Amino acid sequence: MPVEEGLLRMIELGVNIDHVATLRQQRFTTYPDPVEAAVRAEEAGADAITLHLREDRRHIQDADVTAIRSKLRTRMNLECAITAEMLAIACHIKPQDVCLVPEKRSELTTEGGLDVAGQFDVVKAAVGQLHDAGIRVSLFIDPEAAQIDAAVRTGATVIELHTGAFADADGDAATALRELERIRKGVVYGITQGLRVNAGHGLHYGNVHEIAAIPGVSELNIGHAIVARAVFDGWEKAVRDMKALLVLACRAA
Numbered sequence: 091m092p093v094e095e096g097l098l099r100m101i102e103l104g105v106n107i108d109h110v111a112t113l114r115q116q117r118f119t120t121y122p123d124p125v126e127a128a129v130r131a132e133e134a135g136a137d138a139i140t141l142h143l144r145e146d147r148r149h150i151q152d153a154d155v156t157a158i159r160s161k162l163r164t165r166m167n168l169e170c171a172i173t174a175e176m177l178a179i180a181c182h183i184k185p186q187d188v189c190l191v192p193e194k195r196s197e198l199t200t201e202g203g204l205d206v207a208g209q210f211d212v213v214k215a216a217v218g219q220l221h222d223a224g225i226r227v228s229l230f231i232d233p234e235a236a237q238i239d240a241a242v243r244t245g246a247t248v249i250e251l252h253t254g255a256f257a258d259a260d261g262d263a264a265t266a267l268r269e270l271e272r273i274r275k276g277v278v279y280g281i282t283q284g285l286r287v288n289a290g291h292g293l294h295y296g297n298v299h300e301i302a303a304i305p306g307v308s309e310l311n312i313g314h315a316i317v318a319r320a321v322f323d324g325w326e327k328a329v330r331d332m333k334a335l336l337v338l339a340c341r342a343a
């Protein structure tokens with residue numbers, strides 16, 4: 091549950107630095123450095139740093155994860171697929187949080203939520219392995235009751251609701267409203283099941299307020315839009331401005 095400070099519900103911002111690494115990987119240079127991005131994002135107000143070590147290493151590299159782990163003052167939220175390789179890396183690095191996400195090499199970005207209900211035993215075993223390593227586990231799922239129920243049964247204590255369908259509905263008000271309602275219901279249901287409920291994917295400066303205003307959301311993980319805004323406004327300002335929008339939305343809720 092978000093930290094209560096007086097009447098102000100505080101929602102946390104996880105800054106995803108994947109696409110700082112995307113820019114670097116375009117020419118295999120040493121810059122921009124994701125480590126510098128992580129440290130400066132924390133200085134600008136990030137409550138956690140999220141990074142997705144993909145099997146194809148298209149952006150974040152193993153060395154980034156190792157280097158960033160020792161530099162963070164807040165919290166590392168490592169996203170990865172459920173594979174023996176990734177679980178071994180996570181158990182070695184021991185981030186505060188691991189968010190298990192689905193992954194297809196052909197995908198441009200994460201397309202859907204993890205099908206916890208459909209691969210329950212595999213997910214439950216991964217959750218147990220990470221818990222044994224002292225890591226808090228989040229499951230990146232669609233806002234569906236069946237997925238939330240399955241998540242609870244795995245022993246995970248956190249879910250991150252996939253906001254991609256809401257974000258992709260930009261411009262189609264009816265669809266956006268329907269997806270927002272799905273997310274809202276998912277937040278309420280997840281909390282009644284005793285879970286910490288986060289959300290993320292595709293959120294930007296124009297749509298984040300609707301998600302941040304949902305009472306009970308603990309954390310939003312946002313990356314692509316912040317990196318894009320930083321091109322024009324600079325990294326720290328992009329992070330500060332996103333954090334300010336979260337605070338405003340909480341105040342208005």
Ligand SMILES: CC(=O)[C@@H](O)[C@H](O)COP(=O)(O)O
Binds near residue numbers: 191230
């Ligand atoms: C799970 C999710 O929505 C993102 O955190 C994920 O990192 C997206 O993948 P890319 O960062 O590779 O686009």
Ligand SMILES: NCC(=O)COP(=O)(O)O
Binds near residue numbers: 289
């Ligand atoms: N889990 C969502 C995340 O970390 C960032 O997603 P995006 O803002 O890059 O789409």
